[in-house]
Amino acid sequence: MTYQHIQVPAQGQKITLNANNTLNVPAHPIIPFIEGDGVGVDVTPVMRKVVDAAVAKAYAGERKLEWMEVYAGAKATQRYGADVWLPTETVDVVKEHLVSIKGPLTTPVGGGIRSLNVTLRQQLDLYVCLRPIQYFDGVPSPLKEPHKTNMVIFRENSEDIYAGIEFQADSEKAQKLIAFLQNELGANKVRFPQTSGIGIKPVSKEGTERLVRKAIQYAIDHDKPSVTLVHKGNIMKFTEGAFRDWGYALAKREFGAEEIDGGVWLRLKNPRTGKNIAIKDCITDAFLQQILLRPVEYSVIATLNLNGDYISDALAAQVGGIGIAPGANMNETVAMFEATHGTAPKYAGKDYVNPGSSILSAEMLLRHIGWTEAADVIIRAMTKSIQSKHVTYDFARMMESAVQVSCSGFGDILIKHIEQE
Numbered sequence: 001m002t003y004q005h006i007q008v009p010a011q012g013q014k015i016t017l018n019a020n021n022t023l024n025v026p027a028h029p030i031i032p033f034i035e036g037d038g039v040g041v042d043v044t045p046v047m048r049k050v051v052d053a054a055v056a057k058a059y060a061g062e063r064k065l066e067w068m069e070v071y072a073g074a075k076a077t078q079r080y081g082a083d084v085w086l087p088t089e090t091v092d093v094v095k096e097h098l099v100s101i102k103g104p105l106t107t108p109v110g111g112g113i114r115s116l117n118v119t120l121r122q123q124l125d126l127y128v129c130l131r132p133i134q135y136f137d138g139v140p141s142p143l144k145e146p147h148k149t150n151m152v153i154f155r156e157n158s159e160d161i162y163a164g165i166e167f168q169a170d171s172e173k174a175q176k177l178i179a180f181l182q183n184e185l186g187a188n189k190v191r192f193p194q195t196s197g198i199g200i201k202p203v204s205k206e207g208t209e210r211l212v213r214k215a216i217q218y219a220i221d222h223d224k225p226s227v228t229l230v231h232k233g234n235i236m237k238f239t240e241g242a243f244r245d246w247g248y249a250l251a252k253r254e255f256g257a258e259e260i261d262g263g264v265w266l267r268l269k270n271p272r273t274g275k276n277i278a279i280k281d282c283i284t285d286a287f288l289q290q291i292l293l294r295p296v297e298y299s300v301i302a303t304l305n306l307n308g309d310y311i312s313d314a315l316a317a318q319v320g321g322i323g324i325a326p327g328a329n330m331n332e333t334v335a336m337f338e339a340t341h342g343t344a345p346k347y348a349g350k351d352y353v354n355p356g357s358s359i360l361s362a363e364m365l366l367r368h369i370g371w372t373e374a375a376d377v378i379i380r381a382m383t384k385s386i387q388s389k390h391v392t393y394d395f396a397r398m399m400e401s402a403v404q405v406s407c408s409g410f411g412d413i414l415i416k417h418i419e420q421e
């Protein structure tokens with residue numbers, strides 16, 4: 001296969017799907033990657049070096065990831081033309097190769113292009129945004145007991161106000177829609193109809209069910225004690241409230257969950273372990289204080305798109321910040337891994353920020369393709385590096401007697417620990 005600007009690595013082979021949707025991973029799988037805007041130029045090369053070292057260590061040269069650069073964001077406009085922010089071949093390649101990783105991409109505020117990150121998720125229908133919140137010993141945290149925060153976020157990734165159905169104030173479309181709301185639907189509560197922008201928030205039963213199903217299955221597979229549906233359903237009754245109701249109904253119908261003491265919370269027996277899994281819910285504002293005050297009570301979190309975005313960064317802060325917050329966007333067959341943070345423009349190109357988030361996203365990728373030995377090598381090296389207190393600025397500013405290192409410097413420390421194993 002030839003592409004317009006993508007160079008296919010000569011030694012690599014595609015990951016393919018087996019009949020039961022499991023992955024068939026060759027020894028030299030081609031992994032498409034998007035470098036990313038802003039600090040993408042800093043973290044992505046470091047991530048690749050560290051991952052290569054971990055794979056080489058774990059498999060003594062018998063396995064190797066074959067990186068294939070694909071383009072999106074500013075780099076795509078340089079290659080494909082001024083208006084081509086997300087080339088079709090990038091989306092096609094990410095889909096065909098099943099497993100990929102991306103750096104952050106810039107989204108302008110208030111106008112300009114819509115989010116390329118969201119577009120990729122939508123075009124590929126990567127409806128789960130999976131963001132584990134894991135504490136590494138020694139990471140500085142604003143909490144007294146950061147190890148008590150141990151959660152996995154399942155953020156709905158395909159709908160909600162992220163669908164991008166918005167109309168600018170004063171535009172003809174906004175005026176038409178407001179008139180339609182007033183005249184046809186009797187909705188007269190737009191406070192300033194002449195000057196309002198309007199956004200639409202679609203939340204569906206199918207979208208909710210497929211996300212909540214994945215979250216409950218994850219709790220079963222990973223022996224987790226609870227799944228919490230986080231929503232603002234008291235205010236947004238037919239979107240966020242429906243998310244809660246559809247979620248509970250699915251837990252009953254598909255997983256046999258039963259009511260606890262006549263309340264709305266449910267309980268199901270984990271078929272693998274025999275232990276109980278609580279299915280509960282929490283309203284988002286209360287949830288944001290509970291995770292600080294009583295984090296041990298929460299484990300798997302299933303939530304809508306915008307809530308999930310806010311909760312991701314808030315929970316990341318509890319375990320050290322978005323410098324060490326990995327993630328994945330996935331569906332049944334395709335997975336695209338990415339850090340939780342963005343392009344941090346003030347640090348772009350300065351070899352300064354923490355590459356941890358990107359490296360741990362790659363660690364998730366390795367686990368996803370079954371290369372658990374290499375993933376474990378990364379986790380061990382990460383733990384040792386943090387404990388050595390040679391860390392990037394974000395950790396150094398919160399740690400006592402730390403030695404501040406650069407982005408690539410932290411990568412080199414990880415590689416040193418990998419090679420010394």
Ligand SMILES: NC(=O)C1=CN([C@@H]2O[C@H](COP(=O)(O)OP(=O)(O)OC[C@H]3O[C@@H](n4cnc5c(N)ncnc54)[C@H](OP(=O)(O)O)[C@@H]3O)[C@@H](O)[C@H]2O)C=CC1
Pocket residue numbers: 039043103104105106107108117321322323324338339340341342343344345353354355356357394
């Ligand atoms: N998935 C994606 O591609 C995402 C893209 N974005 C986009 O990124 C752009 C910038 O967004 P912004 O709101 O500033 O959010 P960012 O996540 O880019 O940065 C916010 C702050 O988080 C800290 N931070 C971010 N990355 C790191 C890192 N690797 N190591 C250490 N600290 C880090 C920095 O904190 P401090 O100032 O304290 O040092 C930084 O100023 C926007 O265009 C936004 O749309 C945002 C999120 C996700």
Ligand SMILES: O=C(O)CCC(=O)C(=O)O
Pocket residue numbers: 105106107115116117118309312340342
């Ligand atoms: O797409 C963006 O620019 C921001 C997305 C974001 O913050 C996220 O997915 O966490």
Ligand SMILES: [Mg+2]
Pocket residue numbers: 309310312313340
């Ligand atoms: Mg975010």
